[in-house]
Amino acid sequence: MSIDQFIDNEVKSNDVVLFMKGTPQFPMCGFSGQVVQILDHLGVSYKGLNVLESDELRNGIKAYSNWPTIPQLYVKGEFVGGCDIVREMFQAGELQSLLKEKGVAANADSAA
Amino acid sequence: MPMDAGEIERLIRARIPDAQVTIRDLAGDGDHYAATVIAESFRGKSRVQQHQIVYEALKGEMGGKLHALALQTGIPER
Numbered sequence: 810m811s812i813d814q815f816i817d818n819e820v821k822s823n824d825v826v827l828f829m830k831g832t833p834q835f836p837m838c839g840f841s842g843q844v845v846q847i848l849d850h851l852g853v854s855y856k857g858l859n860v861l862e863s864d865e866l867r868n869g870i871k872a873y874s875n876w877p878t879i880p881q882l883y884v885k886g887e888f889v890g891g892c893d894i895v896r897e898m899f900q901a902g903e904l905q906s907l908l909k910e911k912g913v914a915a916n917a918d919s920a921a
Numbered sequence: 922m923p924m925d926a927g928e929i930e931r932l933i934r935a936r937i938p939d940a941q942v943t944i945r946d947l948a949g950d951g952d953h954y955a956a957t958v959i960a961e962s963f964r965g966k967s968r969v970q971q972h973q974i975v976y977e978a979l980k981g982e983m984g985g986k987l988h989a990l991a992l993q994t995g996i997p998e999r
Binding site for chain 2: 876
């Protein structure tokens with residue numbers, strides 16, 4: 810399986826996927842950590858994939874989305890954005906609406 | 922090698938001539954910036970598409986030479 814197929818399969822077979830530096834338990838970069846905090850705050854279950862474990866994954870995800878930076882958040886196979894967009898959407902309540910629209914369960918209903 | 926704010930602005934304006942660009946050097950180290958880019962030509966585009974246009978303007982420097990650019994994009998208020 811090529812890296813592109815691997816990524817495609819991950820984002821399509823999991824509702825919410827975060828490509829990040831480090832893991833949800835131990836983010837290794839402040840930008841990745843911010844997205845983890847937002848997802849945890851919303852009580853969303855997601856799969857974290859650590860790009861620091863594989864250069865192939867790290868480069869592959871940038872090519873897959875045509876997006877030069879990590880983290881990258883995917884919901885139901887669709888690229889939502891990096892740290893800035895996710896934070897902006899969260900603050901505007903748009904991330905919560907998007908998750909709801911896509912039928913993704915969030916435990917903590919928005920505190921916003 | 923850090924990039925200076927003027928260079929970032931020049932690259933963005935070269936690709937998006939109608940952009941209003943504001944850049945702040947967050948840490949004073951020429952390496953961590955926050956940029957706001959407002960352009961009429963962004964109208965009708967998603968946030969992801971707007972950011973992709975700015976990243977294209979930076980010609981691959983983003984994530985490389987330019988380590989951290991917090992980006993906010995938008996369209997002018999009417």
